[in-house]
Amino acid sequence: MTTPHPGAARPRPQPDQESEFFWTSGRDGRLRFRSCTACSALIHPPQPICRHCRGHDTDVRAVSGRATLIGFTVNHRFPLPGLPAPFVVAQVAIEEDPRVRLTTNVVDCEPEDLRIGMRMEVVFEQAGDTWLPLFRPAADQPDPAPLPADDPPPEYVRGHVRRPPVTSRFEDRAVISGAGASRIGRRLMVPPLHLTVEACEKAVADAGLTLDDIDGLSTYPGGGAYGGFAEGGVTALESALGIRPVWHNGAGETFGPGGSVIAAMLAVAGGLARHVLCFRTVWEATYAELVRQGKIRLPRGNTADGWFKPFGAASPAVMLAMNAQRHMHRYGTTRETLGWIALNQRAGAAGHPDAIYRDPLTMDDYLSARPISTPFGLYDCDVPCDAATAVVVSAAETAADLPRPPVRIEAVGTQIVERPEWDQATLTHEPQVLGQAAHLWTRTDLRPPDVDVALLYDGFTFNCLSWIEALRFCAIGEARDFLDGGKNIARDGILPLNPHGGQLSHGRTHGMGLLHEAVLQLRGEAGARQVHNARTAVVSSGGLTPSGVLLLRTDR
Incomplete structure (x- = not known):
């Protein structure tokens, strides 16, 4: 070693x-x-x-x-x-x-x-x-010890979830009125704020609004030293657009990109704004190329913050791989189980003209791909790219004036049940999905069989598996049978999963692209990849802790 x-x-x-x-x-x-x-x-x-x-x-x-x-x-x-x-x-x-x-x-x-x-x-x-x-x-090596117990165990997380304190729901007072996406690609060599503006202008126009109608801005993670994962946040976009928002929000300690949307919902539900522009930009591929060319210099030195990097755990792939390994150890999951997710996303991407990877993928291709961090291989990992995505969250009373049927928010799931530190959290699933998923179902009368399409975070294949079990589309530990053969998650299956290709094949839009696809699916505007009669969609975001999940529906 x-x-x-x-x-x-x-x-x-x-x-x-x-x-x-x-x-x-x-x-x-x-x-x-x-x-x-x-x-x-x-x-x-x-x-x-x-x-x-x-x-x-x-x-x-x-x-x-x-x-x-x-x-x-x-x-x-x-x-x-x-x-x-x-x-x-x-x-x-x-x-x-x-x-x-x-x-x-x-x-x-x-x-x-x-x-x-x-x-x-x-x-x-x-x-x-x-x-x-x-x-x-x-x-001295006695017989191997079992995995220590989680607190709480995955099967009993629901017992720790708090019920809504009031009967009125803030979700009813907000809608998603518009969505837009910039061009997407590998190494576009375009400054990231250009992509942000492109996506935001499309989202605002899609909502039938003008930039002067926008009175709120919300983003994740906001400004700061985020490398290829941000364009400068609210400050940069407001400086470019000059819209003078009455409310704004930008933070890394929220529920991933979905957190910016939930914050916007609270703002319009509370009467602080009417139309909030939520945006997310990644330019990781171009950033890496500029570093390679010496046009961006990384900090020098051999110090490392946190509890992981001194041991070489510098990527989420390394940390999540151990959770995947433990799921395999406890429940009999196999690499093929994860492979069906990768193959499904690639089949979906074939119907999306902007997807980065569209060529067919076989199980042999998946299993023989170069290793990344065992048990993950190349096709377990999402595709770094340059792209921006934006949605407009509007007050529900404006819905009658919108040019398109609004997408309504049925419920959100946000509760933290596990410890937030990655290596102290749930052993056998992606950290921070079990509590949020259980919390979602306390805020709605709908249940998992009512979901028509699932847009689940897939920074890695195992993220998807974790959300599938956490959201109770199958029981904890039963993903191996549920995913076997890929039929259940195909576009015509019982749980159509990431029909646009997800981040594994469409591109790493860091969760906001999942929300964009959900809007298109619920409007019936997804073209060749459209799920028949899609009226309810679940969308998760995260990939790091914490994370969140939204349940969307349409009245059409």
């Missing part, structure tokens, strides 16, 4: 006041965590309060350094200084409190010899003034 490259330094952690004790514990070879003195729970990442008993009295406690291997992936695609690919990223559950997990690397063992449930022990590697806790198989 890959070990740090001689002469190269892997990324070093960036300790702060809360975490310095953890990153320097290895100086004496002892692993330490913050611990609650009242209930003895380990607290990781370090916090000033225990999330279990909410006690405030904590101290730092040394533990045995023993743990159970609960997941691992061989990362083939994302090398880092000192960590040339391939290398193993793993997660372990700490023996003294298995609710606490560490993302780490495995040493002194070949990947093919690793098994979920193995007993592990800590060893430390010095990186500057810090010590990285790595793990190796312990000399």
Whole structure:
């Protein structure tokens, strides 16, 4: 297995006041965590309060350094200084409190010899003034241990969901009145704000409005250093359009791109605005090309923030791969299960003239594709591209004046039930889908069989599988049978899934493209890929935590 490259330094952690004790514990070879003195729970990442008993009295406690291997992936695609690919990223559950997990690397063992449930022990590697806790198989190996229990378990998440506090629903006071999309492609070499304006002008015109009618702006993630994943946010677009909004919103800590739409719904439902323009732009492909050409310079240095990057977990693919592996371990899911999702999206993209990948894809193609981060291969991953998408959220009382039938919002799902930290959350599904999906069904009398078309986030195939089970289109752990053969998710199946090709084949529009397709499907404007008599659609967004989900309907 890959070990740090001689002469190269892997990324070093960036300790702060809360975490310095953890990153320097290895100086004496002892692993330490913050611990609650009242209930003895380990607290990781370090916090000033225990999330279990909410006690405030904590101290730092040394533990045995023993743990159970609960997941691992061989990362083939994302090398880092000192960590040339391939290398193993793993997660372990700490023996003294298995609710606490560490993302780490495995040493002194070949990947093919690793098994979920193995007993592990800590060893430390010095990186500057810090010590990285790595793990190796312990000399004594009892029978493999089961995966630790989730809190709450996937099957019982619904018991933690809060019912609506009032009978009136803000969803009834908002509609989606317009939708627009810019050109889409690989390396368009167009400044991202140009794409944003293009999509926004189309959305406003589609709603039968002018830019002067727009009195709100909402986006995700907003301005800031987001590389190829933003155009500058509300500030940049308002500067370009000059519309003087009475309300605006831009934030990364919301329910993905769907969060900008939900915020806009609340604004119009509360009477703060009448027409809110929601937008999302990605230009990752061009950004990467400009970095390659030296026209954009990435920050230098060998430090890494967070709890993942010092161990080479620099991509969501690496983290989500371990969740997929655990689903396979617990429920018997196979790579072919994920393959049916990839094949379905490619078949849908063939009917979309703007889709980036439209050539036929076979199961042999899928299974033989180059590995990315096991069990994910190339076709488990979405397609980086340049594109912008926009929708207009309007007050419901304006619907009679709209040129097209409005798309109504039946319900939203937003509740966080799991822990927000990726490696402390649900083990066997994408984090932050179970609670949001369960919350959705508390806000409507409709049920999963009432859904005519599903636009489910597919940054990776496993995202889709997680949403399918979370939304109860099949029971937890039954996706293998539900997806087998691909018939159930085909355009003429019981749950038509991402009929435009999704992000796996149409292109990585970061969830907003799913909403755009839902609008077209509910209007009956999707052309060759139209789902027959589509009147209800579910749309999820996310891919990172947190996420959200919307249930849409039409009166046509």
